[in-house]
């Protein structure tokens with residue numbers, strides 16, 4: 055089946071692009087000895103887990119369900135971090151994970167009787183209180199009042215007994231330079247613990263597969279940590295694994311006029327690409343330009359009731375028509391893991407674009423999926 059024959063809306067994941075990203079990540083593992091984990095929160099297309107685990111070390115989870123998914127579908131290491139675990143979750147996690155990072159000393163102690171004899175390697179998340187991002191407070195774990203990680207002032211003199219790892223996550227779509235500054239700050243403020251620990255997890259937010267990313271600086275940082283502190287180094291990017299590796303095909307269902315032509319699509323920002331509204335960001339649209347750049351500018355919007363369910367304004371060489379297919383790009387990450395059926399909107403199917411150019415529908419959704427999430 056060709057892409058254009060797929061029923062819309064559909065997420066189409068590009069296997070070749072995923073593999074290209076994975077090769078870049080594999081090279082970093084290979085040349086530095088670090089371990090890279092897929093952060094499933096960004097991309098959990100488990101059909102591709104065998105491919106992913108053939109290039110990188112494993113996966114990390116944000117809680118029990120993602121940890122179970124990796125345990126069932128992914129070969130390799132299985133890490134988990136959550137701001138809080140329940141006792142029941144902890145009992146299950148110690149059987150399926152090899153690394154668990156706690157967000158507070160209280161959680162660490164609360165569950166000590168479960169993890170201590172389990173053989174799982176335990177870490178503590180620190181808050182370096184070192185912000186490197188502007189204007190994105192929602193994505194900044196170092197923002198004032200953050201619940202994420204233990205601050206220097208709250209750390210004990212030495213790592214608590216049994217703690218082997220230090221975890222931090224502070225970046226969002228950033229380069230190796232802010233990582234380098236963050237690591238320097240962690241060394242200044244948490245250096246004692248780096249000497250005591252056996253591993254460090256540098257979290258996610260590393261835009262490693264984006265053109266222009268300074269990979270050699272990243273490798274230097276990893277080598278520095280390994281050599282200075284004798285640490286095993288983990289990175290857990292999500293975006294970098296599936297960056298620019300997926301499309302959303304959508305059809306124009308109607309066109310209304312209000313100051314400019316408004317295209318009503320079968321895709322929705324609110325339901326199918328929530329980060330467009332939450333982050334917010336403007337997804338690239340194949341063949342289209344910025345407003346005013348090409349001859350006709352249209353607003354791309356959805357058929358939900360939400361007035362603000364607008365993807366953005368885009369310009370075209372030729373006015374799109376009802377029935378046309380539009381293709382949003384960079385739609386593999388934080389899309390299918392976050393979608394919902396608000397207004398009873400159908401969930402997009404999930405399809406795979408094989409390197410041969412053939413498309414395979416991996417999963418179709420329908421009314422049943424909408425109904426079974428309700429009661």
Ligand SMILES: Cc1ncc(COP(=O)(O)O)c(C=O)c1O
Pocket residue numbers: 093095096135223225226227257258259260290291292293294
């Ligand atoms: C603890 C942690 N690890 C990894 C990630 C993955 O980040 P990204 O997809 O930006 O690489 C996140 C994202 O929020 C995170 O909170």
